[in-house]
Amino acid sequence: MFEPYFISNTISSLRYRAIITLFLVDVRAAGFNPLNLVFQQDGASSHTAYETLMFLDMSFGKVISARPRLFDGFYIDWPSRSPDLSPLDYFFWNYVKERVYYRSFPRNIVLLQQKFNQVFSRIPSVTV
Numbered sequence: 001m002f003e004p005y006f007i008s009n010t011i012s013s014l015r016y017r018a019i020i021t022l023f024l025v026d027v028r029a030a031g032f033n034p035l036n037l038v039f040q041q042d043g044a045s046s047h048t049a050y051e052t053l054m055f056l057d058m059s060f061g062k063v064i065s066a067r068p069r070l071f072d073g074f075y076i077d078w079p080s081r082s083p084d085l086s087p088l089d090y091f092f093w094n095y096v097k098e099r100v101y102y103r104s105f106p107r108n109i110v111l112l113q114q115k116f117n118q119v120f121s122r123i124p125s126v127t128v
Contacts, residue, residue, distance in 0.1 A: 004120055006113050013049035024059060040064040095127065096120070 005019055027034050039060040041047045048065065056063045099119040106112035 004116055006116075011044075011046045013046045013052045016046040016049075017052055017055050020055070020059065034059055035061045038062040038064060096123075 005023070007019070009015075011019070024034055027037070037060055039056060039062070041056075041064070043065070046052065053063075053065070056065075096116070096119055099122075100106070100112070100115045106115050
């Protein structure tokens, strides 16, 4: 399990690709080959910009995206609001939030980020 990335501003396509580049460094450092992985994302405009889709196509073995195919890459169309393909939306974030906000609410953004990191570090691998 990788730690969460905290983003404080709007994400452009360029910034999103920079974040994914950092993620790829972490993936490789953990001993994984990104070309053997499936990368899943939603249909946010920074995620579905042509440059981003081309970047993802070169970086991962397969991509599941809520964007119709723009080219003949390794894309699997993602039906929006699909509980089968959206475990982050339908299970994982609820699981995390229940633990982050258990008994008390973090009083500022720094404490909130610390609590998220703490919760993420304790998630059993069988849950993921």
